[in-house]
Amino acid sequence: MTVAVDRPTDSALTAPAQPPAKASRQRPRTGRTGKNGAAYVFLTPWLIGAALLTVGPMIASLYLSFTDYDLFSAPEFIGIANYQRMVEDPRFWSAVGVTLNYVLVAAPLKLLAALAVALLLNKARRGQGFYRSAFYAPSLLGASVAVALVWRTLFANDGVVDTGLSTVGIDGGGWISNPKLSLYVLVILAIWQFGAPMVIFLAGLKQIPQDLYDASAVDGAGKLRTFWSVTIPMLSPVIFFNLVLEVINAFQAFTASYIISGGRGGPIDSTLFFTLYLYDRAFTAFDMGYASAMAWVLLVAIGIVTALIFRSSRAWVFYSGEEK
Amino acid sequence: MATIIERRRPRTPRPAQRAQTGRSRAASIVWHVFCLALLALLLYPVAWLLGSSFKPGTEILTNMNVLPDAFTFDNYATVFEGVGGLSFWTMLGNSMLISTLAVVGNVFSCTLAAYAFARLRFRMRRPFFAFMLVTIMLPMHVVLIPQFIIFQQLGMIGTFLPLVLPKFLATEAFFVFLIVQFIKGIPRELDEAATIDGAGPYRTFGYVILPLLTPALITTTIFSFIWSWDDFFSQLIYLNNPETYTLQLGLRLFVDQTSASSFGPMFAMSVLAILPVVIFFAVFQRYLVDGVATSGLKG
Structure with a gap:
């Protein structure tokens, strides 16, 4: 040191x-x-x-990743056996399913919330700075164990959410213990942290030149038309940036699922995130070879998804400097 | 038309002028009501956490009010007596020590690397810089197990070193990038003036660049502190010795306890565990939010 x-x-x-x-x-x-x-x-x-x-x-x-290794004896080369084992490992596939589900639901909803609130705040009224900071606060707190424990308690059986929903006639029971709903507790926690992408969206909205809005008003475009033809194209590089960032982060979510499921990814593996299963293989089962193989699968998966987003960006991301 | 655009530039944002007319005063009120409602919804879980930490354990689970029916300090008293046989103050001290060292390490190592990337010419600059950018996006899981083995071989498992040492080696490439971007905004004429005065790269760094870096270093400090404070995964893996437990690991002990009596201390300790983050936020919120806005920090 x-x-x-x-x-x-x-x-x-x-x-x-x-x-x-x-x-x-x-x-x-x-x-x-x-x-x-x-x-x-x-x-x-x-x-x-x-x-x-x-x-x-x-x-x-x-x-x-090509060895059998338990941390205590020397690694033994076994070729692609770890990768073959994955194909037949049902828990591996639940982890893949849960993670993809989470990425596909949580990242877009979080960005949608962030964009909507950014548009709301962009009205430049007094107090904008205050709201911007206040809405950002959950992004700072959301990564903590403390907030995960709050979520765990709020959504527990007979907890606040359960009781609240019962009074309006929805009897869902505790979301935490319901395998159909448990993942959405984590999705809601992710959406709650929309503040960070919102701040980035706001900065992007401020960069859009006023001339474009003026020109669009002169041409007689309504609010909706201006939104689709000016705001969204001009903001698309920022949307792209936020999307890449959120997707990469969502793939690696860990703390909340660990705390809310007590480290087991339950009930019935419904919150078994890829990283949680990797942790379980590496540090509970000491199956280090298999966990290494999983880490490389994660890296390749993130690489492919990021590449796909980059590829698709040619169709929908507009850079104002470039001639079409 | 031209005058409108010129007007807009100095300070007064366009809709603020409109806000003076009667009709948009109503719109403004609607806007504020909407924002406040959203704010209340967002802050409810945190307010409920704070309120619940003063409720008796039996009341916490089902009482959705923020304010307690029966107010008590017992939860905090229990936490200060110790949690699961561990001293609260030891855990607080451990968390503080790790985060403080992480700040020192990041500020030190990332500033040095950033200066080299932003201002100095050397043969491997482009490939190294590209590599540094790639490592920002690299999931840590892909280096996790070999790193664990290295620290195990060095006998550092159960100490703070695996959490702190990497920060002194600029492994949080994000901050390198942040500071590089900041240095690029400093006029090169300042460096050139220093060069004419006979200063080499070391003096230029020490007397010209470093004093101007304060805003970037504040952002680095805040986020280093908070990220390492909340870095549950690494703490879970490396700190297996109860004496080195942090607040996050102490909180984890509550996960397996489901009796109502544990809710009170759990929430009291939760409040104490997020308090430093809240204080940082309250003091530095301008730096935090502007840091996110300009650099896309994930927060």
């Missing part, structure tokens, strides 16, 4: 005592070695991290 802190700081502090005399005047071309050297000094922590904590572990985990 102290080693990591002290060393690079020291060099950064002592270095000015002997300034690299060469790197004066002709900055762009000469003095290259001096700058090169300095650059690598600044980059040292990042380089160590990238090599030892990212590149190395990625290669290792790819290798481990």
Whole structure:
């Protein structure tokens, strides 16, 4: 620890005592070695991290995914057996189903809520800044164990939501213990955190030039027409950005499902997120080879979905600078 | 037409002018009512949490009112006495220590890397920068198990080091990117002036760039603190020694207890566990929200 802190700081502090005399005047071309050297000094922590904590572990985990490894005895190479096992593992497929379901429902609904509220706030009335901050607050709190515990209690059998719905004649019982509804407790928790994409949407809405709205008004376009023909196309790069971000995050959701299902993904695996099952394989069953294989499946899945969104973006994302 | 556009520029946003007329005063009231209703709905779970932490355990589950019927401090007293045989203050201290070190590590390592990427020329700049961007999107699960093995081999499981050490190696690439973007906004003339005065890259960094980085470093500090405070997954994996438990891990102990008597302390401790985040939010909300707006932080 102290080693990591002290060393690079020291060099950064002592270095000015002997300034690299060469790197004066002709900055762009000469003095290259001096700058090169300095650059690598600044980059040292990042380089160590990238090599030892990212590149190395990625290669290792790819290798481990082809082994049988329990952390205590040496890994044994078994080819693609882990991947074959996945195909026949029903819990793996429930985890895939639950996660895809969650991504497909939670990410779009969250973005829809974020866009709707951003449009509402964009009216530039007094108090806009206050509402913007206040609506953003759940995004900061939502990742905590505390809020997951609140959700768990709110949606429990005889809990507040159950009681509330009973009074209006809907008798659902506790959502947490109902395998048909339990995932939606997590979806609602995700939507509750719409504040972060909302703030990004608001920033995007402010970038749309007023001229376009004026021109559209001169042309006699109504509100709805202006929304579809001006706001949405001009905002599409921001929608795209938010969509990629939310989808990648949704694939990796963990804390809430762990807390709400007590770490088991129940009832009947209805909240068994991919990451939760991966955690279970790796750190309860110590099936490290299988868990590594799952991690690579997750990486490839996220890669494919992101690539699909990028591919589709050509059809619906509009960059105002570009000629069609 | 032209005058309208020019008018709009300095300060007064267009609809604010309209808001003065009578009809849109009504619209404004409707707008505020709607926003406040939404706000009440959004903040209800948090308000209910706070209120419930002062309710007796038997009342919590079914009472949907925010305010308690019977007000009590017992829940907090129970938490301060300890949870599951663990001292609350130890857990608070552990959480604080981990988050503080995470802030120091991120500010230190990400600033250095960002300066190199934003201002210095070196042969591998483009490929390294591209790689750094890719790692922002990389799911941590793909490096999780080998990292666990490394820390196990080093005998660090059950200590804070696996949570803190990576921050000193700029593994949270997001902050590198954030600071790179910020440095790019600083006029290059300042660097050039420093170069003419004979300053090398180290002095330019220390005397020109670093003092101007304050807003970016505040954003980095806030999000480093909050993300590491809430980083349940890593804490769950690495902190298997009860003495190193954080508030998040302490809260997890309540998950297996379903008796009504545990609800009170559970909520009291929940309130205490989110309090630092709330304080950070209250103090720095402008930086937080603007940080999200300009850089797309996930929050």
